[in-house]
Amino acid sequence: MEALAGASRRPRSLAALRALAGRPDPAARVDALGLSFPTPVGLAAGFDKDADAFEALGALGFGFVEVGTVTGLAQPGNPRPRLFRLKSDRALVNRMGFNNAGADAVAAALAQRRRRPGESVLGINVGKSKVVALDDAIADYELSVRALAPFADYLVVNVSSPNTPSLRDLQTTEQLKPLLLCVQNAAREAAGRRRPPAILVKIAPDLTDAQVDAVADLALEIDLDGIVAVNTTTSREHLRSSAAEIEQAGEGGLSGAPLKQRATTVLERLYRRVGGNLVLVSVGGIEDADDAWKRICAGATLVQLYTALVYGGPSLPALLASGVAARARAAGYSRVQDAVGSAVG
Numbered sequence: 326m327e328a329l330a331g332a333s334r335r336p337r338s339l340a341a342l343r344a345l346a347g348r349p350d351p352a353a354r355v356d357a358l359g360l361s362f363p364t365p366v367g368l369a370a371g372f373d374k375d376a377d378a379f380e381a382l383g384a385l386g387f388g389f390v391e392v393g394t395v396t397g398l399a400q401p402g403n404p405r406p407r408l409f410r411l412k413s414d415r416a417l418v419n420r421m422g423f424n425n426a427g428a429d430a431v432a433a434a435l436a437q438r439r440r441r442p443g444e445s446v447l448g449i450n451v452g453k454s455k456v457v458a459l460d461d462a463i464a465d466y467e468l469s470v471r472a473l474a475p476f477a478d479y480l481v482v483n484v485s486s487p488n489t490p491s492l493r494d495l496q497t498t499e500q501l502k503p504l505l506l507c508v509q510n511a512a513r514e515a516a517g518r519r520r521p522p523a524i525l526v527k528i529a530p531d532l533t534d535a536q537v538d539a540v541a542d543l544a545l546e547i548d549l550d551g552i553v554a555v556n557t558t559t560s561r562e563h564l565r566s567s568a569a570e571i572e573q574a575g576e577g578g579l580s581g582a583p584l585k586q587r588a589t590t591v592l593e594r595l596y597r598r599v600g601g602n603l604v605l606v607s608v609g610g611i612e613d614a615d616d617a618w619k620r621i622c623a624g625a626t627l628v629q630l631y632t633a634l635v636y637g638g639p640s641l642p643a644l645l646a647s648g649v650a651a652r653a654r655a656a657g658y659s660r661v662q663d664a665v666g667s668a669v670g
Contacts, residue, residue: 329378342384346643349388350650355662357604357626358479358523358550360446364388364646365661366617369608369629370450370481370527374425376435383445386643391629392431393450394483397468399427400455403488409574410635411581413565415612417632419557420577422488423452428469435476449477450527451508452486459491463504467511474515477522482508485529485556487578493529498539501526505547523550523604530555530587530609537591541598551604553629554591558584581632585610589623596624596669612637614648621649621661622668 332338353364367389373379376392383390402424409418425431428451440447451469453462470480482505484495495501505526513521526549528540537554544552557578561571564583588609595605607625611617612633620628634641653661 326373326378329381332384333378333380339380339384342381346384346386346640347647349386350647352650352653352660353388353646354660355388355626357662359520360478360523362388362446362627364642365621365625365627365649366642366645367391367446367448367606367627367629368634368642369631370394370448370483371419371421371631372634376431376447376449379447380438380444385639386646387445388646389446389448389478389627391448391450391481393425393481394423394452394486395425395428395431395449395469395473396423396452396454397428397465398454398456399430400424407577409577411564411566411570411574411579413570414581414583415632415636416564416566416579416581416583417635418574418577418579420488420575422455423486428472432472432476435473446478447476448479448481449473449522450481450483452483453489453492453495455489459494462495463507466504467507470508470511471515474512474522475517475519479523479525479550480508480512481553482524482526483556485527487529487557487559493531496528496532496536496540498543501540502543502547505543505549509547509549525549525551525553525604525606527553527556528591530558530584530591531560532591534594537594538598541595541603544603545599549603551606551626552595552599553606553608554595555584555588555609558587580609581636582610582612585616589620592620592625593623593669596666601666611645614645614652617645618649618652618664619668621664622666624666624669626662626665
């Protein structure tokens with residue numbers, strides 16, 4: 326991260342990274358959320374917590390980079406160690422706890438950055454400060470949104486991390502509706518003359534099917550722009566790692582290959598519910614171009630990586646982007662975007 330942050334401030338370093346990644350295939354370009362994404366392959370939130378390195382990460386071949394999670398108040402996160410590999414499962418367990426510098430500090434840093442034409446899209450993921458009571462969550466999210474909306478191409482409301490106490494309670498429609506309405510209004514006001522950022526909500530894989538349907542219906546009702554599905558899971562079922570390894574990793578959110586099936590199931594359910602009326606961003610267990618292509622055909626306009634980048638290395642985003650473009654052409658599509666939802670009956 327230190328190297329990527331340094332490269333983000335050096336035009337020659339960024340140019341070198343872009344040369345290594347190669348130019349995106351034109352067939353990979355996606356138009357969504359009022360934005361043009363060079364590729365549908367993005368980096369999920371949690372990697373670049375404070376927007377230190379999004380330029381370099383984009384230069385590696387990501388079509389969009391989602392920074393954060395950013396909270397209204399600065400916070401150190403949970404005690405270390407708090408991030409573990411389950412190598413047999415190609416998975417991670419994290420209990421980071423939204424460690425970040427706070428919305429004002431991240432906004433001040435972004436104000437000093439010059440966005441260049443052709444760079445990847447910038448998303449900002451916002452969450453609840455740990456010390457803020459659930460009853461005061463709306464005001465806390467509003468604080469972050471007002472600070473960060475002027476710099477975001479899109480904003481994601483994170484109500485699904487398992488590492489902030491009671492956060493997932495905000496996924497009930499009774500709690501979620503007033504929160505999202507407030508975020509929408511705050512983003513419009515904070516954007517000023519600039520186009521307001523698109524607003525999406527990120528949900529957990531541990532929701533029941535009925536709860537997934539309820540969030541989808543709410544998103545349509547209030548004209549939300551999209552849904553990011555899914556966050557990490559608290560489940561430890563069907564893992565290959567030994568009981569000792571799982572116990573050593575401890576509590577926290579599980580990400581990576583074990584999420585593949587549930588993430589796909591939630592995506593297909595959402596697509597059947599909302600069709601093309603919302604942008605669906607699929608994340609969880611995407612490891613290669615076949616995985617990414619299957620998610621697109623299952624209804625995802627965009628896909629995100631996190632754990633796969635840890636295991637696959639920095640060449641992965643460019644390989645996935647070129648891979649899905651090749652698969653689109655082989656299937657008879659001129660653009661990847663034309664295949665969205667093609668496999669959903």
